[in-house]
Amino acid sequence: MSKVVFCIGSIALVLLSIACGAVDELKESSWEKERCDTIQRLESFSVLDLVLPFSQADTLKETLTSVPQIYVTTIKNGQIQPWKALTAPSFHGKPYELKLPQSSFTVDTLSTLDLSYLWSLADRYDYPYLRYESILKSVRDSFLVKREAMMQAYLRQFPQYQLRVQSDLRGSGKQKRHLTMGKSVSPLSQHQFGLASDIAILSRGRQLQNINHYKTFLGQIGREYSLTWGGNFLGFVDPNHIQFFANSAELLTNIPPLRFEYEAYGRYFKNRVQAMTAVGKAAKVEDTKALLAALHQLHKGQACVCDTLAERPTSLFIRNLALEAAKIGYQSGRDILIIGDLDQHTTSLIHPTGVQKTFRLGVWQ
Numbered sequence: 001m002s003k004v005v006f007c008i009g010s011i012a013l014v015l016l017s018i019a020c021g022a023v024d025e026l027k028e029s030s031w032e033k034e035r036c037d038t039i040q041r042l043e044s045f046s047v048l049d050l051v052l053p054f055s056q057a058d059t060l061k062e063t064l065t066s067v068p069q070i071y072v073t074t075i076k077n078g079q080i081q082p083w084k085a086l087t088a089p090s091f092h093g094k095p096y097e098l099k100l101p102q103s104s105f106t107v108d109t110l111s112t113l114d115l116s117y118l119w120s121l122a123d124r125y126d127y128p129y130l131r132y133e134s135i136l137k138s139v140r141d142s143f144l145v146k147r148e149a150m151m152q153a154y155l156r157q158f159p160q161y162q163l164r165v166q167s168d169l170r171g172s173g174k175q176k177r178h179l180t181m182g183k184s185v186s187p188l189s190q191h192q193f194g195l196a197s198d199i200a201i202l203s204r205g206r207q208l209q210n211i212n213h214y215k216t217f218l219g220q221i222g223r224e225y226s227l228t229w230g231g232n233f234l235g236f237v238d239p240n241h242i243q244f245f246a247n248s249a250e251l252l253t254n255i256p257p258l259r260f261e262y263e264a265y266g267r268y269f270k271n272r273v274q275a276m277t278a279v280g281k282a283a284k285v286e287d288t289k290a291l292l293a294a295l296h297q298l299h300k301g302q303a304c305v306c307d308t309l310a311e312r313p314t315s316l317f318i319r320n321l322a323l324e325a326a327k328i329g330y331q332s333g334r335d336i337l338i339i340g341d342l343d344q345h346t347t348s349l350i351h352p353t354g355v356q357k358t359f360r361l362g363v364w365q
Contacts, residue, residue, distance in 0.1 A: 031270075031289075031296035036304040038345075040363035045074055045340040047114040049303035050347045052263055053310075053359040054338075055120050063353045066334055067091060069098060070118050071325050074340040080321065083328055086115055088123070092130075095119035100328045113257050120260075121336055121349075126171035128261055129194040135257060140194040143244040146225040147197055150242070153224070154217045160203070161213075166240070167191060167198040185236045185272070186288075187265050190251060193258065196243035214239040235276075235284040249290035252298060259298045266295060296364075303347075303361045314356040318348045 042049070050072065054060070069087040073080055085098040095115040110118070116131050125131055129140070151163050170191035178184040190196035201208045201217060211231060218229040222242050230241025245251040252258055262269075269288050276285045318339055322330065325337060337350040348358040 031292040034296050034300070035365050036306040036362040037365045038306055038360065038362040040365070041345055042303060042342070042361075042363060044076075045303065045342065045347070045361075047072065047110070047117050048260060049361065050074075050338050050340045051117045051121065052260065052303075053305045053347055053361075054349050054357065055117075055260070055264060060351055060353065060355060061122055061124070063351075064091070064122055068122050068335045068352060069329065069331075070121060070336045070338065071328075071330050072118060072338040072340075073321070073325075074342060076342045078343065080324065083325060084110055085329070086110060086118055088119060091122060091124035095123075098329075117260060118338065121338075126173055127169050127194075128172060128192045129169055132193065132255075132257065135255060136193055136195075139244065139255070143195050143227075146227055146244075147199075147242065150218075150222050150225045150227065151199070153221050157221075161208070162202040164200045164202055165197050166200050168196075169194050170196075186248070187268060188248065188261060190243040190245060190248075192261075193251070195245065195251070196241060198238075198240050199242065200240055211239045218242045234286055235288070247287040247290060249287065249294040252291070252294045256298055259295065262291070262295060263299065266292070299364045302364055304364045305359050306362050310359050312346060312358045312360050314348050314350070314358040315344075318358065319350070319356065322350055 067088060067090060069085055071083055071085045073083045075081070083100055085100055086095045087098060088095040095118070097110050097115065112134050113132075116134075120131065123131065129136055147165075155161070155163065168191070170189060172192060175184065175187060175189055175192055178189075179187055199218070201213050214229070214231055218227070218240070219231055222229050227242050227244065228246045230238030230243070233241075245254065248262070252262065269292055273282075273285045273288050273292065276282060318341065321339055322332060322337060325335075326332070330337065331352075332350075333352050335352060337348075339348045339350075340346070341348070345361050346358050347361060348356070350356050
């Protein structure tokens with residue numbers, strides 16, 4: 001009898017193990033099965049929901065000739081919600097909320113992140129770090145302290161060498177050039193958020209190229225300060241690179257608002273995984289798959305734009321709201337309107353160049 005019980009117990013454990021493995025596999029591949037469900041509806045839109053379809057890949061900001069004011073509202077059950085507005089001293093300046101005639105009757109204000117998301121439609125920041133400085137500064141300060149301590153520790157052990165920080169903050173333009181030239185495999189890097197550096201080891205003024213020097217410096221000593229060495233990267237080995245977070249997935253898990261920057265490249269990351277897997281190099285995109293899994297967890301249940309039939313004609317009702325906005329200061333030749341329509345589940349943009357765009361929104365499943 002005891003043998004029978006033991007066998008049954010063993011079978012149960014095996015089945016449980018298989019089931020747990022299936023669950024783990026499901027978690028790992030959940031991003032592959034995600035879809036934008038246009039049947040589902042949200043009760044409210046966030047500023048991120050309204051802006052994301054027009055951000056990043058859109059080049060409309062380059063056509064602006066003067067610093068705009070940005071006006072935003074939503075429509076629910078046929079009612080226009082109170083307008084909110086913002087501007088900045090310049091395209092490179094920090095955005096701030098405008099006080100409108102109706103402001104005294106509303107208690108809601110735009111958060112610092114909401115201001116940043118909205119101002120992304122006009123800003124000319126080359127460094128994404130500047131868009132998120134309010135949430136990144138303390139993390140960057142911690143990174144710089146660790147970087148300095150790591151460098152001093154190395155120089156104590158190897159006083160015959162010198163160190164030089166070659167790259168710290170990196171602009172989006174330079175990152176795109178790196179991607180085009182094959183110096184990177186991602187349109188986004190922790191450099192752009194002030195959380196990575198490239199450091200050269202010098203001997204008599206000449207940079208050492210042997211990877212073993214960097215393995216000792218950034219790999220071994222860097223690990224003592226919980227920093228991640230680019231020499232251990234799977235997809236693109238970067239020997240003189242060090243960064244604060246292990247990968248983009250860890251970055252997003254710790255700083256979820258940066259999802260805004262990564263969403264625009266979701267299709268790029270998925271295509272890269274598919275392409276590398278097709279040629280038997282799936283192991284080189286494990287970090288990319290982890291990033292896609294992190295994105296899936298962050299945007300599940302949030303608004304999305306479907307790949308097909310998403311753009312719709314801008315309705316006369318939406319266009320007429322520009323007349324209402326004019327009563328509180330909106331100028332059609334200068335300013336930007338963002339209008340979320342919960343009844344139609346759309347987000348619309350009216351641009352001073354005359355461009356009007358409306359996207360139907362679904363919900364990530």
